[in-house]
Amino acid sequence: MKELKILGRQYSHYVRIKIQSKIALTNIIDRTMPGIKKLLQGKRSNNPVKDKLADFIKEYWHYDNITKKSECSFISSYCQWAKKKGYHASEAKAREIYAMAKAGIPTLSSSAASTKMLVLESIRVLGEVNQTLQTILTQMQMIASNLKEYEVVHSMSGVGDVLAPRLIAEIGDVKRFHSGSALIAYAGLDSPPYESGNFIGNKRSISKRGSSLLRKTGYEVMKCLKTTKPVNDAGVYQYMLKKESEGKPKKVAKIAALNKFLRIYYARVMEVHRN
Incomplete structure (x- = not known):
């Protein structure tokens, strides 16, 4: 890793x-x-x-x-x-x-x-x-293909020969995260609380405190989904379209979909390591 x-x-x-x-x-x-x-x-x-x-x-x-x-x-x-x-x-x-x-x-x-x-x-x-x-x-x-999670990650919609090893490289050993939320926080996609002390957040943006490279790689996956328009995916592409239909800007919709994608990534890879 x-x-x-x-x-x-x-x-x-x-x-x-x-x-x-x-x-x-x-x-x-x-x-x-x-x-x-x-x-x-x-x-x-x-x-x-x-x-x-x-x-x-x-x-x-x-x-x-x-x-x-x-x-x-x-x-x-x-x-x-x-x-x-x-x-x-x-x-x-x-x-x-x-x-x-x-x-x-x-x-x-x-x-x-x-x-x-x-x-x-x-x-x-x-x-x-x-x-x-x-x-x-x-x-x-060559290195990534020898890892247990490679086939699972490679098979995810929007991920292929180029993005699979790059995703695995940036996320690393998924077992070090206690939950999907922890992985999302590592990517800097988590949002600050609505209220904290005297702060009341009406408009909240992602924290961007984590790995900028993981965010960029994940965003590339979302762009691939938008280009390929997969029919049989885990709901990430449809979720992106749903957010766009709600009036969200396309970039915001992609970030929301990336959040969902990372939760699915965490669940699938953890399942591989448990077996």
Whole structure:
């Protein structure tokens, strides 16, 4: 558990680096290929190391490298590149890119020696961070899969190969909590009392005194539930929808559902350890 938690913390550290790297890459390509991100950034690949936008920029890196070709030549070049990299070779997409390149006005010149270096270095750094994240996650999955509770946690709606080891890493040994409420307090999802001394709470927020990383991981689970819309879950997704129908803001509804999710998590994992 200790090793898993250290890996989990390092994973979160590199996620922050990845976000910073993507911001840096966005800033530079907005100067060399404005608008290209919107055209090429589609659904997330099942392979976390694979990135169509990054691969495309690595190949062309500036609109000048596109516009110096004829439209037919670029379409042919794009389709060959897409097939080689394992992406859909769409001639319509190639035409869109060519039209955008023709209309685009880069603010960094392709003739400047530093331009290509800055673009390619941004791509390289992002690629290495993605590879590091995948390496850490693979190690976490290997360790977590040997724990008694792994299959139970992995099977919960909204939790899969990525989130299961991260959840287990942050929660740790569930037997150290005397109840589901204690786990919720550890996550910082508990609310202060209505009255305490001279304090009377009309509007109460979560305490946020616990593990911020567990709250973030749990929130990702709630977002997955919202995306996948599971039919046969433990009532967490339906509870979230119920809170939204009551007029609660979507974020508040997710936090309420996460509270319920952690209670279910505690009960199921404790049952595994009792058997």
